Amino acid sequence: MIHVENITWHTTGFRLEAVSFAVPAGKYAVLMGKTGTGKTSLLEIICGLRKPLSGRVFLGNRDVSADAPGSRGIAYVPQDGALFPTMTVEAQTGFALRMQKRPASEIHQVVKALAAELGITHLLKRMPQGLSGGEKQRVALARALAAKPSVLLLDEPLSSLDEDTQDDLVAVLKRMQRDHAITVLHVTHSRREAEALAEVRLTLQDGRVVV
Amino acid sequence: MNNRFWLILALVAAAYLVFWAVMLVATATYTSPSEVWNVLASREIRYATVLSLATCTITAVLSLLIAVPVSYLMSRRRFPGHTLVDAALDIPIVLPPMVVGLCLLIFFQTGVGHLIEKVIPFTYTIAGVVLAQWVIAAAFAIRSMRGVFDHLSARPEDVAMTLGCTRWQALWHVTLPAARPGMFAAGSIAWAxxxxxxxxxxxxAGATRMKTEVLPTSVWLALSAGELEQGVAVxxxxxxxxxxxxxxxxxxGERA
Known part of the structure; x- marks a missing residue:
């Protein structure tokens, strides 16, 4: 479960005012809101990349507010995938496990399984340059899942894709969430995405989250 | 109409390049190849060549060592006085080079300077040649690296941190490999x-033959003595x- 309690954050252009909400474990939540309302900042606060002025983030009963981003068990997929520009798809996918100094054979097996699951086996030797938008998002998902997170944060993952590719990825996201029993918080401004994916719907407006 | 636009731009570029080519050809044909060879074979010029190549290479490496952390900080963090620090980093670029040399000379006459010189003597030494080159070259390398980091998105580093990296590891594994071509470019600028x-x-560092004489000093010494052909050869x-x-x-850099 993700539990966000009284998160406050101010910057030029928008403010988050005592934002509180919860997403039950294993559920797919979609957070909607207009562009420039602080959705990305909220995700960055949840995964620890940004420090809020006040408030706390809980995963289950664990207060992770003071934890480093890498020890929260939260994976983050930004809007453009943010693939590492000098690594092959294979190296990106195994990155988190390499950082944990896991044996090469285990990394190889996990990468192979995730690549098969996300349909990127044929891309493993490729560099990110030249991948299509949909392929980049699949690689970013594989890279995030390799760390075996309990929570996945997705920042408008479908916004730059054409409708057919969006439909493909919606199916991938549904299957992924079901197979990995993962809690997902998906940020978007698209009603279509929310209708296709949301088990829990949240809206960010005027600096507050409304359920 | 469109063709004429590009033609005018091409003519401007061509005029600039032709001007440079004519100057180089005029310089190259001013003296004979045998005269050039005689000058270059002299002991003093061979020493100045080796010293120039060695000091420039050391300076380029030292410039990168300061340019990478400073430019990364300036690119990724905003702090009070950021604009002021940014402008201050350009001071060596806009100062007349002679003034930089004078500032160095005066600094090493102070108490702190004397203390440093007890460990490494700089004034009128080879270490001084490197330091005099470095204070200016580093500013150019910092400016060049700043552009590199400004153009590299911070997002992949953020993701790397959520995947278990510390900020150091994210810099090392994700950002520096992506910045490698830019580091070669900044090193080239510092070297040149x-x-x-x-x-x-x-x-x-002075202009002592067989000690602190680098190639630009050789040109100056030759011109001061009225030996234009020797200056041209160097x-x-x-x-x-x-x-x-x-x-x-x-x-x-392109292969890296």
Whole structure:
């Protein structure tokens, strides 16, 4: 479960005012809101990349507010995938496990399984340059899942894709969430995405989250 | 109409390049190849060549060592006085080089300077040649690296941190590999700038033959003695060295 309690954050252009909400474990939540309302900042606060002025983030009963981003068990997929520009798809996918100094054979097996699951086996030797938008998002998902997170944060993952590719990825996201029993918080401004994916719907407006 | 637009731009570019080519050809044909060879074979010029190549390379590496952390900080963090610090980093670029040499000379006359010189003597030494080149070359390398980091998105580093990296590891595994071509470019700029550096080297390290004489000093010494042909020969050597080394660095950088 993700539990966000009284998160406050101010910057030029928008403010988050005592934002509180919860997403039950294993559920797919979609957070909607207009562009420039602080959705990305909220995700960055949840995964620890940004420090809020006040408030706390809980995963289950664990207060992770003071934890480093890498020890929260939260994976983050930004809007453009943010693939590492000098690594092959294979190296990106195994990155988190390499950082944990896991044996090469285990990394190889996990990468192979995730690549098969996300349909990127044929891309493993490729560099990110030249991948299509949909392929980049699949690689970013594989890279995030390799760390075996309990929570996945997705920042408008479908916004730059054409409708057919969006439909493909919606199916991938549904299957992924079901197979990995993962809690997902998906940020978007698209009603279509929310209708296709949301088990829990949240809206960010005027600096507050409304359920 | 569109063709005429591009034609005018091409003519401007061509005029600039032709001007440079004519100057180089005029310099190259001013003296005979045998005269050039005689000058370049002299002991003093061979020493100045080796010293120039060695000091420029050391300076380029030292410039990168300061440019990478400073430019990363300036690119990724905003802090009170950021604009002021940013402007201050450009001071060595806008100061007359001779003034930089004078500042170095005066600094090493102070108490702190004397203390430093008890460990490493800089004034009128080879270490002084490197320091005089470095104070200016580093500013150019910082400016160049700043552009590199500004153009590299911070997002992949953020993701790397959520995947278990510390900020150091994210920099090392994700950002620096992506910045490698830019680091080669910044190193090239620092190297080329150092090869031509004259004012601060002359003022701070002197122009002692077989000791602190680098190639620009050789040109100056030759011209001061009225030996124009010797100055031309050394200048041709500097042009050739710059081109060879910069092309080599560019090729290496593209393969990296």
């Amino acid at each position: 700038r150092s090869l031509g550096e004259f004012g601060p080297v002359l003022v701070f 200048s041709l050597l500097m042009i050739a060295l710059s081109m060879i080394v910069l092309v080599a660095i560019r090729i290496t």
